[in-house]
Amino acid sequence: MRAASVSDYRELARRRLPNIFFEYIDGGAYAEVTLKRNVGDLEALALRQRVMQDMSQLDMSVTTLGQTLAMPVGLAPVGMAGMYARRGETQASKAAKAAGLPFVLSAMGVCGGEEVAEAAGVAPWFQLYMLKDRGYMRELLGRMKALGCPVLVFTVDLPTPGARYRDIRSGFTGSSGVSGWLNTTLDGLSHPSWLWDVGLHGRPHTLGSVASALQGGGRSVTDFLSWVAKNFDRSVTWKDLDWVRETWDGPIVIKGILDPADARDAVKAGANGLVVSNHGGRQLDGVRSSISALPAIADAVGGDLEVYMDGGIRSGLDVLKAVASGAKACFIGRAWAYALGAGGEATVARMLGTLKSELAVAMILTGKAKLRDAGRDLLDS
Numbered sequence: 202m203r204a205a206s207v208s209d210y211r212e213l214a215r216r217r218l219p220n221i222f223f224e225y226i227d228g229g230a231y232a233e234v235t236l237k238r239n240v241g242d243l244e245a246l247a248l249r250q251r252v253m254q255d256m257s258q259l260d261m262s263v264t265t266l267g268q269t270l271a272m273p274v275g276l277a278p279v280g281m282a283g284m285y286a287r288r289g290e291t292q293a294s295k296a297a298k299a300a301g302l303p304f305v306l307s308a309m310g311v312c313g314g315e316e317v318a319e320a321a322g323v324a325p326w327f328q329l330y331m332l333k334d335r336g337y338m339r340e341l342l343g344r345m346k347a348l349g350c351p352v353l354v355f356t357v358d359l360p361t362p363g364a365r366y367r368d369i370r371s372g373f374t375g376s377s378g379v380s381g382w383l384n385t386t387l388d389g390l391s392h393p394s395w396l397w398d399v400g401l402h403g404r405p406h407t408l409g410s411v412a413s414a415l416q417g418g419g420r421s422v423t424d425f426l427s428w429v430a431k432n433f434d435r436s437v438t439w440k441d442l443d444w445v446r447e448t449w450d451g452p453i454v455i456k457g458i459l460d461p462a463d464a465r466d467a468v469k470a471g472a473n474g475l476v477v478s479n480h481g482g483r484q485l486d487g488v489r490s491s492i493s494a495l496p497a498i499a500d501a502v503g504g505d506l507e508v509y510m511d512g513g514i515r516s517g518l519d520v521l522k523a524v525a526s527g528a529k530a531c532f533i534g535r536a537w538a539y540a541l542g543a544g545g546e547a548t549v550a551r552m553l554g555t556l557k558s559e560l561a562v563a564m565i566l567t568g569k570a571k572l573r574d575a576g577r578d579l580l581d582s
């Protein structure tokens with residue numbers, strides 16, 4: 202199949218990846234109500250068609266935190282991308298760089314910051330989860346700063362992981378011992394191209410940025426993940442942002458805001474940006490969609506810091522809807538993970554090209570030549 206859309210990349214990833222990894226990417230928390238809302242609420246927004254405007258020159262670039270992006274899209278932090286393609290984080294970051302977009306490296310990446318920076322020739326934005334060991338956190342932040350990571354994305358909506366039924370059913374979480382080993386081995390063996398590319402030649406399968414903290418964390422990448430989950434610091438409050446600042450003097454973006462009151466607290470705490478996000482519907486199932494939360498948050502704090510959003514972006518039309526609803530830029534998670542699983546760097550590059558041409562069509566047919574001027578007048582309410 203020649204992929205035309207993000208849902209096609211999803212289908213290709215489903216065929217190529219072992220079941221446990223496809224379900225891990227594709228799934229959400231509990232009954233996946235919020236996951237469906239993220240996509241459904243974006244779909245439900247209607248754009249206003251306008252005609253006979255001069256659309257000969259389009260400008261979709263946007264400047265965020267001192268960086269000019271070719272379009273208002275970034276690659277959201279996605280854990281364990283190195284299990285979807287060989288050294289997956291390096292491949293995706295190269296595709297992002299070629300497209301003029303930022304790549305946010307997950308703290309749960311298989312490849313560490315050093316490997317990604319070397320492969321792409323540019324340091325990634327770095328995403329942080331707060332672990333209990335502050336000494337280690339300080340060392341990690343110092344390392345990423347020294348590497349030249351321009352922005353720290355501090356994820357605040359995962360003090361504990363939300364239960365994902367699909368991961369339990371697939372054996373990704375909660376299955377250990379011989380039956381767990383057998384399950385993952387058979388899953389890998391039934392996907393030979395993945396087994397050759399990633400299973401055999403994509404090693405080591407650790408979590409590169411945090412591996413040194415995980416001595417004794419276990420043998421497999423899923424063991425590592427559950428070790429990290431047990432070590433999330435649930436006592437973190439806004440005061441801890443001061444602590445982060447002592448080690449990190451660059452811009453900080455808070456990821457995982459869904460309520461205007463929290464957005465105002467982020468401003469008070471000195472954040473430079475925030476991502477309106479429910480973690481792609483992977484945490485608290487039943488909360489509202491990101492796109493529906495965005496306008497009130499942009500109204501409340503858009504003048505004080507940069508407001509971004511993620512959750513449910515599956516096309517260039519969705520990008521325009523997010524910007525029109527108040528986001529300076531949006532981030533994609535599953536869209537790039539599917540493309541990576543489907544075919545690595547070249548496929549991520551193709552998918553980003555598709556988003557860009559869809560965005561161009563949407564701009565032309567809504568009569569908005571300069572994307573940075575886009576506002577709610579683009580939406581038919």
Ligand SMILES: Cc1cc2nc3c(=O)[nH]c(=O)nc-3n(C[C@H](O)[C@H](O)[C@H](O)COP(=O)(O)O)c2cc1C
Nearest residue numbers: 226277278279280307356480481512513533534535
């Ligand atoms: C497989 C997967 C792994 C993720 N891992 C992380 C992570 O390590 N850190 C983080 O802050 N967010 C993580 N996220 C959430 C994304 O950064 C983002 O918020 C979400 O994917 C956006 O929704 P979308 O997938 O509908 O685009 C992950 C999402 C997925 C799908």
